[in-house]
Amino acid sequence: MPAPYQLQGIPTTTIADEFGLPLYVYDADKIIDQINRFRAAFSGSPGREINLRIKYATKALTNLSILKLMRMQGVEVDVVSVNEARLALLAGYTPEQIMYTPSGNAWPEIQEAIQMGLRLNVDSLPLLEQVGNTYGHTVPVCLRINPSVADGGNLKIQTGHADSKFGIPHALRADIARMVVHYGIVVEGLHVHTGSDFKSARTFLQGAEVLFDLAGDYPDLKFIDFGSGFKVAYREGDHVTDMAELGTAITDAFSAFCDRYGRALELWFEPGKFLVSEAGHLLVGVNVVKQHPTRTFVQVDSGLNHLIRPMMYDAYHEIVNLSNPMGTPTTYDVVGYICETDTFATNRDLPEVRPGDVLSIENAGAYGFSMASTYNLRPRPAEVLVYEGTPHLIRQRDTFEDLTRGMVDVAMLNEELIIKN
Numbered sequence: 244m245p246a247p248y249q250l251q252g253i254p255t256t257t258i259a260d261e262f263g264l265p266l267y268v269y270d271a272d273k274i275i276d277q278i279n280r281f282r283a284a285f286s287g288s289p290g291r292e293i294n295l296r297i298k299y300a301t302k303a304l305t306n307l308s309i310l311k312l313m314r315m316q317g318v319e320v321d322v323v324s325v326n327e328a329r330l331a332l333l334a335g336y337t338p339e340q341i342m343y344t345p346s347g348n349a350w351p352e353i354q355e356a357i358q359m360g361l362r363l364n365v366d367s368l369p370l371l372e373q374v375g376n377t378y379g380h381t382v383p384v385c386l387r388i389n390p391s392v393a394d395g396g397n398l399k400i401q402t403g404h405a406d407s408k409f410g411i412p413h414a415l416r417a418d419i420a421r422m423v424v425h426y427g428i429v430v431e432g433l434h435v436h437t438g439s440d441f442k443s444a445r446t447f448l449q450g451a452e453v454l455f456d457l458a459g460d461y462p463d464l465k466f467i468d469f470g471s472g473f474k475v476a477y478r479e480g481d482h483v484t485d486m487a488e489l490g491t492a493i494t495d496a497f498s499a500f501c502d503r504y505g506r507a508l509e510l511w512f513e514p515g516k517f518l519v520s521e522a523g524h525l526l527v528g529v530n531v532v533k534q535h536p537t538r539t540f541v542q543v544d545s546g547l548n549h550l551i552r553p554m555m556y557d558a559y560h561e562i563v564n565l566s567n568p569m570g571t572p573t574t575y576d577v578v579g580y581i582c583e584t585d586t587f588a589t590n591r592d593l594p595e596v597r598p599g600d601v602l603s604i605e606n607a608g609a610y611g612f613s614m615a616s617t618y619n620l621r622p623r624p625a626e627v628l629v630y631e632g633t634p635h636l637i638r639q640r641d642t643f644e645d646l647t648r649g650m651v652d653v654a655m656l657n658e659e660l661i662i663k664n
């Protein structure tokens with residue numbers, strides 16, 4: 244049987260038995276496949292090879308072993324906090340391999356990142372000024388550009404509302420250039436990551452053209468960074484990015500740009516979801532199946548505290564009944580155990596679900612564990628990586644001690660109790 248029933252030949256239910264539920268399981272082979280697909284798409288054509296750098300967006304799945312796996316595959320990293328950078332250093336990365344992309348982060352943290360030797364992506368004009376004023380030409384920067392503001396009115400890039408806070412508006416092009424000259428700032432890269440789930444190569448290329456055009460202002464560039472936003476299929480028939488088509492379109496345009504620019508620059512990407520989403524399975528156990536007049540609820544031993552995407556983004560996640568795959572198809576609402584509306588799936592047809600069954604929530608590798616919380620004082624699940632045919636524990640389940648660590652038992656409150664008694 245195919246994934247998720249088996250991962251690298253091991254029945255998923257066996258992994259569940261060994262490590263307990265709920266459990267995040269990641270398939271290293273799938274991650275490596277995705278890396279190779281990505282590389283193949285952007286390698287360029289014979290004689291026009293692309294100097295490609297893949298920077299895994301650490302926030303998608305933040306685990307030491309995942310970072311080590313990425314490093315073994317020649318993938319570098321993009322981080323959004325200094326703590327993510329620290330983890331990358333623990334995984335063996337050098338500071339130069341780490342791109343630090345803040346989004347309104349505090350100045351002391353930016354300075355720390357600079358002292359650590361990370362590459363700095365600058366996301367606002369005030370930050371550019373502060374960096375220039377403090378470090379002058381000694382700290383090279385990458386500029387994060389928000390291309391959504393059209394220059395001349397003939398460019399319309401679709402970006403979601405949530406993305407509007409990101410980057411330096413392209414409309415401020417002249418102000419950026421003035422500041423760079425004033426402080427003698429070295430601009431080594433240009434970056435765009437709108438986060439928009441672009442539908443075609445054409446949409447993506449419009450954003451690319453903004454950077455290619457802007458590159459004319461900066462003669463010392465080393466790389467162009469196109470961020471990410473590559474979609475994966477969450478359900479049958481979903482629109483996904485056609486990587487081969489996109490790859491050809493982008494590498495052709497990039498090569499033509501390099502010719503105009505006069506030098507072959509590096510081409511950077513920062514995929515998160517594309518590399519790890521499909522590799523991840525959240526295995527949950529069924530506590531209760533209860534019939535209400537209008538619907539049947541499957542209540543599982545997990546919830547929005549472990550996977551918030553269905554509640555937060557209305558995300559659709561495929562669910563598979565691992566332990567009763569041949570059961571009679573029945574319609575269910577699959578719900579979590581958190582004390583508020585906590586729904587994984589509504590009106591979902593599954594093979595008959597019985598208490599004790601093991602379900603797999605699919606596409607759980609990206610923004611699953613990394614967005615998990617301890618709400619309701621529930622432990623976060625253990626994480627397992629299946630690597631070369633063996634499941635390895637890569638993170639322990641939280642214990643009660645983990646959940647209460649940091650709580651301070653204030654002496655005065657204890658006295659209060661004694662008096663009242």
Ligand SMILES: *Cc1c(COP(=O)(O)O)cnc(C)c1O
Nearest residue numbers: 300344436471472513514515516
């Ligand atoms: C989150 C993020 C990414 C990854 O986005 P995906 O959609 O998961 O591929 C890349 N770059 C930056 C700067 C990000 O913040």
